[in-house]
Every structure is written in structure tokens, then in C-alpha cells.
Amino acid sequence: MPPQLKTLLPVLAVFICIFLVARHFLIPDSFGKYGHYRANSMDEIAALPAHHIGKAACMDCHDTEAAKLNSDLHSGLTCEVCHGPGWQHMDDPEKNKLSKPGTREFCGKCHDMNPARRTSVIHQIDIKTHNIDRANCIDCHNPHAVWEMKD
Numbered sequence: 001m002p003p004q005l006k007t008l009l010p011v012l013a014v015f016i017c018i019f020l021v022a023r024h025f026l027i028p029d030s031f032g033k034y035g036h037y038r039a040n041s042m043d044e045i046a047a048l049p050a051h052h053i054g055k056a057a058c059m060d061c062h063d064t065e066a067a068k069l070n071s072d073l074h075s076g077l078t079c080e081v082c083h084g085p086g087w088q089h090m091d092d093p094e095k096n097k098l099s100k101p102g103t104r105e106f107c108g109k110c111h112d113m114n115p116a117r118r119t120s121v122i123h124q125i126d127i128k129t130h131n132i133d134r135a136n137c138i139d140c141h142n143p144h145a146v147w148e149m150k151d
Contacts, residue, residue: 051085054078058086061093068145073123082106082143102138111137 033039058079059066069075080086088096101107108127117124134140 049087051087052078052080053086053090054080057090065144068142072145074143100138102136102143104135104137107137107143 028038028040030039031037055066055078062079069079082101083098086098089098104127110122111124112127113124131140137143
């Protein structure tokens with residue numbers, strides 16, 4: 001056996017032992033149970049407080065808006081897409097008001113002209129030229145009933 005191997009083999013064996021001991025202590029027991037991730041993470045994530053409460057929770061209190069929204073083009077969206085997470089609002093509605101978006105920039109995220117979007121799915125306008133005397137879209141349009149124009 002070459003003299004280099006007499007030195008390298010014990011060093012390699014020590015490194016392998018250190019690696020196996022470190023792996024034993026660093027990798028959780030649930031790793032690999034359902035694939036290449038830690039299975040316990042699903043329970044940990046499920047135990048976190050919910051921030052998005054879902055459309056049904058909003059509809060419990062806001063039935064008028066819900067009725068309009070369900071019969072309109074935005075019916076496929078959840079309320080939190082526009083208004084943000086509702087978990088704090090649901091706990092204390094008076095203290096935690098949700099945002100009331102309606103600016104040209106906000107609505108333009110979806111509705112500004114974009115050739116990559118299908119016009120049959122998302123109605124698009126040129127926000128730079130459409131009704132420029134109004135600052136906000138909600139001055140004319142009710143987002144809960146888009147085709148219902150305001151005065």
C-alpha cells in the first residue's frame with residue numbers, strides 16, 4: 001500500500017464519521033417521510049395563526065357587498081385580493097379597518113392594457129387616457145358591481 005493512503009484513509013474515515021454524526025444531529029427525524037422535506041413542518045405551519053380568512057368569513061357581515069360581488073365580474077376573486085388580510089378586521093372591525101383601494105395604479109395592476117392578458121378574461125383599459133379627469137376608478141365604478149356606474 002502506498003504511504004499516502006496510510007495517511008489519507010484514516011483522515012477520510014474521521015471525516016466520514018464526523019459527517020455521519022453531524023447528519024444524525026442536524027437532520028430531523030421526520031425528514032424524508034413524505035419526500036425531500038420535513039414532514040413536521042406541515043403541522044407547524046397549520047398551527048400558525050390564519051391571516052387570510054377567506055371570502056365566506058367576509059360575507060357573514062358584508063352581505064350587501066357579497067350579493068353584488070357574486071353577480072359581477074369580480075365574483076371569482078376573494079375579498080382579500082383587494083382589501084388585504086382580514087384576520088385582524090374580523091377580530092375587531094371598528095379598530096382594524098381594511099384598505100379601500102380604487103386608485104388608478106391599484107386597479108391598473110389588473111386592468112391596464114397589457115397584450116399578454118386575454119381581454120376576454122380581464123377587461124382592460126388604457127389608464128393614461130381613460131377618464132383622466134377622475135383621480136380614482138371607484139369615483140365612477142363600484143368594484144363590487146363593476147357595471148353599476150356611480151353618478
